[in-house]
Amino acid sequence: SQQGEEDPQALSIQEGENATMNCSYKTSINNLQWYRQNSGRGLVHLILIRSNEREKHSGRLRVTLDTSKKSSSLLITASRAADTASYFCAAGQGAQKLVFGQGTRLTINP
């Protein structure tokens, strides 16, 4: 079964606002990753946070990880229309694979 569960399923905000998406998972992980998917396209890796890290930044992205709560959040600051996409978290387990969540559909209104 899918481990990563994103919340909310859909989010609509105004350009310039911050967008926060959350992800929960069920078992122990090596890392937690976030991907972005533009409509009808493949996924693009955004950021990876390892299980021994609590926060990571990359440009306008900030990811936090709370292993005690088995949860992660992705914050996009100063959103732009081009940030409109679906965002997925993926849990890196001990085996040879990632487990993806159902995604959050983010719409940035100009």
Add this chain to the structure above:
Amino acid sequence: SQTIHQWPATLVQPVGSPLSLECTVEGTSNPNLYWYRQAAGRGLQLLFYSVGIGQISSEVPQNLSASRPQDRQFILSSKKLLLSDSGFYLCAWTPRDKPTDTQYFGPGTRLTVL
């Protein structure tokens, strides 16, 4: 640099017909390879993964099969398609020594079974 190709980009097939989707990776050796399916508006479901030539792990029982005839080639097949096989099929790869790190995705194949 590494690139990953998938073809065809779109496919419309009748129920009961066979299927062959191909994925190739360039610029790397011994990659781990993955096939995912994505239903409309949903997340990714891992179908198969491979850690080497001829080595296939199946994640869910289904109407599909996978093969890896060459190191950088991964093929998804079906003998008889079902309506429920419709979806967006994505291939991905990771370096052999980092199987749970970043996955690099191809552009996908949109399959419609009528």
